Amino acid sequence: MTEHHAIEPIENVLVTGGAGFVGSHVAWLLCNLGFRVTVVDDLSTGHRAAVPPAASFVFADLRQVDAINQVFAERRYDAVMHFAARTLVGESNHRPVDYVRDNVGTLCNVLQAAVDHATRAFILSSTASIFESRDGSDIDEDQAVSPGNPYGESKRMCERVLFWAEHSHGIRTAVLRYFNAAGAQPGGDLGEDHRPETHLIPLVLQVAQGLRPHIDVFGNDYPTQDGTCIRDYVHVVDLADAHVRTLIALRSSGALAYNVGSGTGYSVRQVVEVAERVTGRPIPTIVRPRRAGDPAALVANSGKLRRELGWRPSYSDLQTIIRTAWIWHSRHPDGFGSPALPPR
Numbered sequence: 001m002t003e004h005h006a007i008e009p010i011e012n013v014l015v016t017g018g019a020g021f022v023g024s025h026v027a028w029l030l031c032n033l034g035f036r037v038t039v040v041d042d043l044s045t046g047h048r049a050a051v052p053p054a055a056s057f058v059f060a061d062l063r064q065v066d067a068i069n070q071v072f073a074e075r076r077y078d079a080v081m082h083f084a085a086r087t088l089v090g091e092s093n094h095r096p097v098d099y100v101r102d103n104v105g106t107l108c109n110v111l112q113a114a115v116d117h118a119t120r121a122f123i124l125s126s127t128a129s130i131f132e133s134r135d136g137s138d139i140d141e142d143q144a145v146s147p148g149n150p151y152g153e154s155k156r157m158c159e160r161v162l163f164w165a166e167h168s169h170g171i172r173t174a175v176l177r178y179f180n181a182a183g184a185q186p187g188g189d190l191g192e193d194h195r196p197e198t199h200l201i202p203l204v205l206q207v208a209q210g211l212r213p214h215i216d217v218f219g220n221d222y223p224t225q226d227g228t229c230i231r232d233y234v235h236v237v238d239l240a241d242a243h244v245r246t247l248i249a250l251r252s253s254g255a256l257a258y259n260v261g262s263g264t265g266y267s268v269r270q271v272v273e274v275a276e277r278v279t280g281r282p283i284p285t286i287v288r289p290r291r292a293g294d295p296a297a298l299v300a301n302s303g304k305l306r307r308e309l310g311w312r313p314s315y316s317d318l319q320t321i322i323r324t325a326w327i328w329h330s331r332h333p334d335g336f337g338s339p340a341l342p343p344r
């Protein structure tokens with residue numbers, strides 16, 4: 001973990017969605033660094049066991065204004081990190097109104113409470129899905145914004161609400177647009193447990209575990225080296241580090257926006273091959289037709305985050321991402337539902 005300087009350990013941070021994959025890793029890092037953390041989550045997709053023991057936990061549905069006002073009535077927060085959201089791109093195409101209402105509504109509830117209680121800083125989990133859905137291998141913050149699905153649209157709207165809140169109320173805001181978060185805490189006690197799982201790396205590892213017979217590869221005729229789609233995977237521990245750096249930066253600046261990815265693209269075929277090497281198990285694949293709207297390549301340019309905040313990903317090579325995820329999955333075959341098996 002990169003050193004974080006100038007941390008004031010008494011800062012209170014509210015982490016919404018801190019029982020989920022990314023939020024829990026960030027909450028653990030904040031606790032380890034001495035921040036006082038409160039996690040608020042309705043456990044709709046998160047897990048109580050993912051919340052660090054040092055954090056306070058509030059069970060609440062952030063779509064309810066009363067619930068969030070209650071959270072703010074009980075403690076004064078210096079900063080909010082807002083992870084809570086509906087996150088399934090495919091589902092959003094079938095339920096666009098739900099996605100916009102819940103993601104934008106929840107953001108508005110939390111942000112208004114933060115403004116009312118003079119919270120100084122607000123960080124939003126945004127996504128590469130806000131960008132124009134065309135092939136890109138160097139997507140920086142100047143890339144044209146034009147979401148290709150309702151999930152991305154809802155996050156774009158959240159970004160705009162933040163912009164106006166900062167403009168009108170002075171709360172300092174940042175948006176972090178993640179590419180594909182992956183990997184797990186290296187100790188093997190915290191990792192990804194989405195149900196249903198839609199992300200490639202955990203799906204591939206479920207095949208290695210014998211929980212799925214094969215992995216579907218959607219399209220092998222893209223204009224890439226091996227014909228399969230290329231994506232940028234950022235290790236969740238590096239992502240957590242980016243959040244802490246952003247939190248510290250917000251003490252002296254505002255209106256921040258960063259794309260967060262490793263800057264290296266890996267194809268679906270490469271992911272499968274590395275997973276076979278790491279697990280020592282065969283991972284059968286079946287090639288399916290292309291999925292509508294899947295660009296051939298999506299790779300971040302995170303130069304701004306590196307330059308301005310000194311961010312240096314240390315875990316985001318594919319081997320380390322898959323190795324740490326495999327330790328988690330093999331020790332927790334049923335995710336947070338299973339007691340930990342001894343280290344392999």
Ligand SMILES: NC(=O)c1ccc[n+]([C@@H]2O[C@H](COP(=O)([O-])OP(=O)(O)OC[C@H]3O[C@@H](n4cnc5c(N)ncnc54)[C@H](O)[C@@H]3O)[C@@H](O)[C@H]2O)c1
Nearest residue numbers: 017019020021022041042043044045046062084085125181
């Ligand atoms: N995982 C990725 O690759 C990725 C990529 C880009 C952006 N993001 C964004 O990062 C954030 C976290 O993603 P994740 O993968 O950790 O998802 P996740 O589903 O694991 O975590 C979301 C958490 O929010 C909680 N939540 C959802 N709705 C809530 C509500 N109404 N009230 C209270 N709690 C609620 C869930 O229970 C869960 O714990 C999301 O905002 C997502 O859009 C994730």
